[in-house]
Amino acid sequence: MFDGFSHSVMGASHEKRGIVCQDSSAYQIGDAYAVAVVADGHGSKKHFRSNIGSKCAVEATLETIAKYYENAEEFEANIKNNHKMITKHIEKQIIMRWNEKVLDHLDHNPVTQEELSKFSYDEFEDIPHESYYGTTLIAAVAGRGYTFGFQIGDGSLVAVFDDGETSMIMDYEESNPANITSSMCNANAASMFDSFYVDNKTLLAICVSTDGLYTSFGSDNDFLDYHTIIAGQLNNLEGFMPSVKNNLKKRSHFGTEDDISLSCVFDKELVSSKLDVIKAKIAENKRLAAERKATLLRR
Secondary structure (H helix, E strand, O other): OEEEEEEEEOOHHHHHHHHOEEEEEEEEEEOOEEEEEEEOOOOOOOOHHHHHHHHHHHHHHHHHHHHHHHHHHHHHHHHOOOOHHHHHHHHHHHHHHHHHHHHHHHHHOOHHHHHHOOOOHHHHHOHHHHHHHHHHHEEEEEOOEEEEEEEEOOOEEEEEEEOOOEOOOOOOOOOOOOOOOOOOOOOHHHOOOOEEEEEEOOOEEEEEEEEHHHHOOOHHHHHHHHHHHHHHHHHHHHHHHHHHHHHHHHHHOOOOOOOHHHHHEEEHHHHHHOOHHHHHHHHHHHHHHHHHHHHHOOO
């Protein structure tokens, strides 16, 4: 029923500065669900292990969702009747699991002298241990006839419907300086999530991405059209993946030069049955894009 893909690429700015990729991404296909997840480590001075923090955030999400789906029928009945409460419980569990993971990593990998050398003594003493690993998180879960997701920090979540229409279900949150952005490492992180729930069988695909992808486009229209194009290629995922990987690499080098992660899950049967509709929508989007460009040129 479900399939998916995920990919992360290092931004040109990180390559130039010799910084590791701070992004992590993954997808997971279960018997009754599929999860797409990305995380973007903050990468600023006090978040010096955020590449590990983003990996832990992705792992914590997949493990938590899998745990909730151990009894899929019971979970589906509960979330359809009380999705707000269930989603909040999931978010809290992810935060707890993430904290366990990063503190376990710190326990087995104490702060090195090289890491300490970048701080004065007083400066370092003021940093909570969890902040070393600060990261954002965006996840979407596709179930049987419903979809839900949650986000903390910047990045984007785009739904593609079976008529080719696309929607950023949750508003894009502008990136803020890493010391004030919504983050997994904040003491009140569980209260900082945004979430959504859609009880709708017409969802074809859902994609989550770190902010490096969104900011590589000139407009929301172009960004959404990109996801329609992706939907039109999902029927041949194996052949499509080299192209999407190459495109993300180009965008990470010639856009904002930031790391980029993209993860997507989709309904395989719906993709196949609606391929003509999606291709027609792609053609329409190209026409509208040309009209918008012509209008701008006339001004």
